[in-house]
Amino acid sequence: MEEHKYHLLSPEDVFNTVGGTKEHTEQWVTQQREKFGSNKLQEAQGRSLFVVIISNFLNAITAILGAVLVLACILEEWIEAVVVVLVILLNSSISIVQEYKSEQSMDAIRHLGGATLATVVREGRAQQIPLAEVVVGDTVELKQGDVVPADVRLTEISRLEIDEAILTGESVPVSKTTAALTPPEDKHQDIAVGDRTNMAFRQTSVSQGSGRGIVVFVGEGTEIGKIAARLASGGTNKKTALTLTMERLMYFLVFVGIVFGVFIFWAFQWNINDQALLYASATLVAILPEAAIVLITVTMAISVRRMAEANAIVRKMTALEQLGKVTDICSDKTGTLTEGKMRPARLVLSTPDGTPMHELTPEGPANSRKANWSKPLAALPGEETETLNAILRALALCSTTSMVQTSPGSDELEGYGSPTELALMEMAWKISYGLRETIGSLDDVRAPWEPRGTFDFDSKTKTMSRGWFSPRQGGSLCTVKGAPEAILPRCAGSPMDNGKLTSVMDDLASQGLRVLALAERKDIALEDPSADIANLERADVEKDLKFLGLCAVRDPPKQSSITAVAQCFEAGIVVRMLTGDHPATAEAIAKEIGIIPKGPPGSSLVITGPRLDALSDDELDRMNELPLIVARCSPESKVRMVEALHRRGKIVAMTGDGVNDSPSIKEADVGIAMGITGSDVTKGVADIVLADDNFATIVAAVREGRRIFASIAAFVMHLLSGN
Numbered sequence: 001m002e003e004h005k006y007h008l009l010s011p012e013d014v015f016n017t018v019g020g021t022k023e024h025t026e027q028w029v030t031q032q033r034e035k036f037g038s039n040k041l042q043e044a045q046g047r048s049l050f051v052v053i054i055s056n057f058l059n060a061i062t063a064i065l066g067a068v069l070v071l072a073c074i075l076e077e078w079i080e081a082v083v084v085v086l087v088i089l090l091n092s093s094i095s096i097v098q099e100y101k102s103e104q105s106m107d108a109i110r111h112l113g114g115a116t117l118a119t120v121v122r123e124g125r126a127q128q129i130p131l132a133e134v135v136v137g138d139t140v141e142l143k144q145g146d147v148v149p150a151d152v153r154l155t156e157i158s159r160l161e162i163d164e165a166i167l168t169g170e171s172v173p174v175s176k177t178t179a180a181l182t183p184p185e186d187k188h189q190d191i192a193v194g195d196r197t198n199m200a201f202r203q204t205s206v207s208q209g210s211g212r213g214i215v216v217f218v219g220e221g222t223e224i225g226k227i228a229a230r231l232a233s234g235g236t237n238k239k240t241a242l243t244l245t246m247e248r249l250m251y252f253l254v255f256v257g258i259v260f261g262v263f264i265f266w267a268f269q270w271n272i273n274d275q276a277l278l279y280a281s282a283t284l285v286a287i288l289p290e291a292a293i294v295l296i297t298v299t300m301a302i303s304v305r306r307m308a309e310a311n312a313i314v315r316k317m318t319a320l321e322q323l324g325k326v327t328d329i330c331s332d333k334t335g336t337l338t339e340g341k342m343r344p345a346r347l348v349l350s351t352p353d354g355t356p357m358h359e360l361t362p363e364g365p366a367n368s369r370k371a372n373w374s375k376p377l378a379a380l381p382g383e384e385t386e387t388l389n390a391i392l393r394a395l396a397l398c399s400t401t402s403m404v405q406t407s408p409g410s411d412e413l414e415g416y417g418s419p420t421e422l423a424l425m426e427m428a429w430k431i432s433y434g435l436r437e438t439i440g441s442l443d444d445v446r447a448p449w450e451p452r453g454t455f456d457f458d459s460k461t462k463t464m465s466r467g468w469f470s471p472r473q474g475g476s477l478c479t480v481k482g483a484p485e486a487i488l489p490r491c492a493g494s495p496m497d498n499g500k501l502t503s504v505m506d507d508l509a510s511q512g513l514r515v516l517a518l519a520e521r522k523d524i525a526l527e528d529p530s531a532d533i534a535n536l537e538r539a540d541v542e543k544d545l546k547f548l549g550l551c552a553v554r555d556p557p558k559q560s561s562i563t564a565v566a567q568c569f570e571a572g573i574v575v576r577m578l579t580g581d582h583p584a585t586a587e588a589i590a591k592e593i594g595i596i597p598k599g600p601p602g603s604s605l606v607i608t609g610p611r612l613d614a615l616s617d618d619e620l621d622r623m624n625e626l627p628l629i630v631a632r633c634s635p636e637s638k639v640r641m642v643e644a645l646h647r648r649g650k651i652v653a654m655t656g657d658g659v660n661d662s663p664s665i666k667e668a669d670v671g672i673a674m675g676i677t678g679s680d681v682t683k684g685v686a687d688i689v690l691a692d693d694n695f696a697t698i699v700a701a702v703r704e705g706r707r708i709f710a711s712i713a714a715f716v717m718h719l720l721s722g723n
Contacts, residue, residue, distance in 0.1 A: 019032060122138070131149050153199060166203050169334050169656070189614045307701055313675065313688065326573060326702055330638070336656060339558055350387060397466055403425040424516070461538065483516065521545050573702065578641060612633075613640065659679050675692070
């Protein structure tokens with residue numbers, strides 16, 4: 001077994017493998033640091049202003065223009081000399097300013113280390129130490145709000161949920177476990193980072209609960225360390241097609257000028273006097289279109305302004321040259337193609353025997369209590385209304401999040417909590433508004449009930465339950481929600497035995513929806529104000545439940561993305577989705593926005609990150625077509641896709657917003673970051689920043705890039721014909 005696959009080992013095996021000990025002496029700490037390395041991240045080395053200036057003057061075009069300047073001065077062509085000097089200064093100064101600003105923005109990358117302190121258990125007690133002093137084998141304690149100081153194999157948890165968006169790009173916190181994971185059937189594959197539920201990764205943050213674990217990777221060995229190392233490695237500064245074309249043109253014209261000079265010397269019968277030198281030099285100066293450099297620079301400056309007006313902020317001028325030749329756009333999903341927020345999507349009501357009765361779909365604005373339901377809620381028959389009221393009660397009571405109206409009487413809502421919890425609470429608001437004539441407000445639903453304890457969500461049971469008591473409403477109540485596979489077996493009447501319900505659940509899952517089941521129980525004695533369901537056995541509380549229905553939420557695609565993807569395909573540009581989300585969700589969103597056709601996907605269209613990583617470069621290159629969707633994608637998987645496209649001669653634009661996208665954004669020909677939701681690190685490596693976070697803006701930018709390329713080609717041809 002490979003040493004680095006600690007997620008496949010038991011906690012005891014991990015402890016022994018990394019040299020863990022209960023005696024954390026200074027000698028042990030030193031040995032661990034020498035063996036496994038320090039917990040410092042490699043920092044990107046910045047360039048000084050002097051280096052930026054020198055690098056922009058040391059290039060072929062500037063060298064040739066410098067030679068022209070010397071000749072113009074020798075010939076006393078002072079107007080020509082002044083023009084050349086202005087061309088050199090204008091062309092170089094714009095690049096210097098842009099590159100120096102880019103260097104300054106890289107500060108976010110140089111400070112990717114994040115938190116400065118970590119809580120470790122040494123010498124039998126918890127103590128805070130500087131982050132850099134954490135070593136492999138240390139036992140780390142985590143609590144809500146903490147930033148994980150290293151890559152940790154979890155050994156103890158209590159309702160632990162961790163936000164791993166910085167690594168996966170997915171906003172939904174991950175529920176953690178401690179058991180060793182089952183290795184994939186294909187021994188060449190590994191489990192995706194987002195599926196390593198017994199690991200906590202450096203720079204991720206604890207959303208809920210607490211835990212403890214053994215440090216297994218530090219510094220550059222951590223997942224975030226690998227990203228930092230790739231970003232710190234420096235770019236190749238490859239020349240763009242336009243730059244290469246202009247350099248070749250200049251070389252060719254110098255060669256032509258030299259040939260003409262030889263003819264002039266021949267005409268003077270090889271009597272190389274002052275007049276012959278004057279004619280030869282004048283010919284060389286005249287043949288070089290130095291004005292073309294001015295026109296190119298001015299054209300690009302105008303285009304930068306035009307694109308800024310269209311919400312595309314150009315950080316690197318070279319991106320304009322590449323935009324017009326882009327063949328493939330690789331995009332993150334969450335926050336780029338989708339809204340990046342969970343929304344209510346579907347409600348399924350059950351009948352008394354547990355079979356699904358009606359599917360209800362809310363349409364309407366986000367963060368609003370209003371919705372256009374697929375069927376008016378007030379018009380539902382009595383039996384269905386009763387079930388809907390029970391679902392509303394479960395959603396309103398079985399929650400720890402808060403969502404309120406922005407102001408009294410307002411339809412707009414605001415809240416704080418996990419994305420899924422907020423989406424469920426928004427669903428409750430929409431239901432209550434649809435039934436407002438009979439039940440009043442959501443506050444009226446909550447008002448009669450007194451809390452009687454909580455069983456928080458647990459990654460083992462995959463459920464959450466809360467106890468309540470209300471004399472006005474007929475006594476005690478236990479509301480329960482959780483994963484359908486966990487809730488349904490606990491319900492009376494075994495709803496799972498119903499084939500129709502299974503079919504509905506499968507259909508919802510195939511649409512990329514996150515489905516939760518809702519249930520309740522009324523026969524628990526909670527009359528005593530001191531009663532608390534937490535004092536009872538959880539298994540005894542969460543049994544013999546009444547199944548109420550299913551509630552589905554999702555991160556919907558932006559409407560502008562659907563139009564933009566269609567425009568890309570019309571323009572001959574292939575759009576690919578590289579996401580950390582699950583394959584079913586990625587496939588459903590890709591079909592909805594038009595990246596892949598609806599219906600069963602071809603085997604070559606969708607692949608997982610671990611499967612992609614298991615393929616060699618030769619195997620990728622032998623594929624007829626590269627996949628359009630890569631799910632459970634790691635930062636390295638995204639880089640490999642960009643590299644594979646480059647080997648096929650493609651010009652690639654990569655878009656994203658998270659730190660996990662930054663290595664591939666840096667590797668792409670045109671790196672595009674989201675300006676609103678994008679991290680400072682991502683914007684620091686990007687060539688273009690979208691001020692409106694709109695994928696559709698990319699289409700406008702590509703269109704502008706193609707216009708630039710055509711304009712420059714026409715300008716150069718005009719100047720050459722004039723010379």
